[in-house]
Amino acid sequence: MTTAVAAPFRFFSLQVLRTRRLGPSLVRVTFGGPDLHAFHSDGRDQSLSLFLPHPGQPEPVVPLELGDGWWQGWRELPDDVRAVMRSYTLRALRRDPDEIDIDFALHGTEPGATVQAGPASRWAARAAAGDRVLLLGPAVADNRAIRFRPPEDTDLVVVWGDETAVPAASAIVEALPAGTRARVWLEVPHAGDIQDLATEADAEITWLVRDERGTAGSPMTLDALRAAHLPPAERPYVWIAGESGCVKELRRHFVRDRGVDRRRVTFVGYWRRGASEEQLRAEA
Numbered sequence: 001m002t003t004a005v006a007a008p009f010r011f012f013s014l015q016v017l018r019t020r021r022l023g024p025s026l027v028r029v030t031f032g033g034p035d036l037h038a039f040h041s042d043g044r045d046q047s048l049s050l051f052l053p054h055p056g057q058p059e060p061v062v063p064l065e066l067g068d069g070w071w072q073g074w075r076e077l078p079d080d081v082r083a084v085m086r087s088y089t090l091r092a093l094r095r096d097p098d099e100i101d102i103d104f105a106l107h108g109t110e111p112g113a114t115v116q117a118g119p120a121s122r123w124a125a126r127a128a129a130g131d132r133v134l135l136l137g138p139a140v141a142d143n144r145a146i147r148f149r150p151p152e153d154t155d156l157v158v159v160w161g162d163e164t165a166v167p168a169a170s171a172i173v174e175a176l177p178a179g180t181r182a183r184v185w186l187e188v189p190h191a192g193d194i195q196d197l198a199t200e201a202d203a204e205i206t207w208l209v210r211d212e213r214g215t216a217g218s219p220m221t222l223d224a225l226r227a228a229h230l231p232p233a234e235r236p237y238v239w240i241a242g243e244s245g246c247v248k249e250l251r252r253h254f255v256r257d258r259g260v261d262r263r264r265v266t267f268v269g270y271w272r273r274g275a276s277e278e279q280l281r282a283e284a
């Protein structure tokens with residue numbers, strides 16, 4: 001007897017279908033392509049690796065002809081040729097027709113910005129129908145790039161995310177089943193970034209809006225969460241994602257100050273102030 005094992009991840013060649021501004025800091029890019037019939041995901045915080053072209057390139061350069069050797073071949077390409085690789089989250093998957101949404105937090109792209117832009121933020125700010133990208137994403141719905149996994153006995157779900165994790169947190173909250181108790185904090189730069197989220201869960205969602213000069217992971221978040229009253233729970237599950245420094249502080253707060261079992265805290269640094277994703281990958 002043989003057992004068929006499907007490869008959990010593969011490349012998808014996609015094109016931008018349309019874009020929509022969700023607020024001053026967030027743009028939704030909708031992608032399509034014939035490959036998407038093979039894209040399967042259980043959603044939640046499904047992470048993806050996106051490969052983007054440099055300005056002037058018609059498509060991202062990844063040596064897919066090398067098969068399993070693509071990674072080594074990609075790393076050996078010159079910096080200004082090799083596609084830019086960045087981590088993003090699946091915000092939505094639709095069928096008939098096959099489409100996926102990715103929400104990009106823009107940073108440093110507005111005139112007079114005080115924070116540094118990166119290639120992905122710049123790409124998203126200018127994205128237009130027809131632009132081509134490659135995606136390394138799931139072909140199997142339940143895969144290890146989904147990290148939100150509350151244990152079955154969870155009696156309270158706690159979520160925090162900054163603007164880079166708003167897409168993941170939103171998909172998580174929308175997927176929570178009826179009857180789940182959840183307390184959710186979402187931090188965004190501008191009041192215009194606040195979105196309506198539909199959920200069947202008993203979820204209390206608090207939007208934290210930074211002032212004009214504030215930066216992600218500001219003390220505002222820590223103060224708000226330290227002061228927050230959480231309903232009594234014996235087996236809470238905590239999910240935290242966003243700027244690394246803030247994620248670390250919040251994890252410490254939940255484990256040390258609130259006594260949450262560290263095994264019931266999922267925490268992911270989505271970016272770090274002052275470091276590009278290449279630099280973070282090199283450190284790892």
Ligand SMILES: Cc1cc2nc3c(=O)[nH]c(=O)nc-3n(C[C@H](O)[C@H](O)[C@H](O)COP(=O)(O)OP(=O)(O)OC[C@H]3O[C@@H](n4cnc5c(N)ncnc54)[C@H](O)[C@@H]3O)c2cc1C
Binds near residue numbers: 168
């Ligand atoms: C698993 C995972 C899922 C993610 N999902 C999403 C998602 O769905 N949507 C999303 O927008 N991001 C998401 N991110 C974060 C995103 O990958 C980073 O913000 C990434 O650094 C953006 O790439 P870039 O080319 O714009 O900037 P980079 O070239 O990587 O960085 C350039 C500079 O910009 C700074 N920087 C990076 N992001 C920000 C920011 N948001 N605000 C201010 N400064 C910043 C860096 O510190 C650096 O100084 C995710 C990250 C991970 C690990």
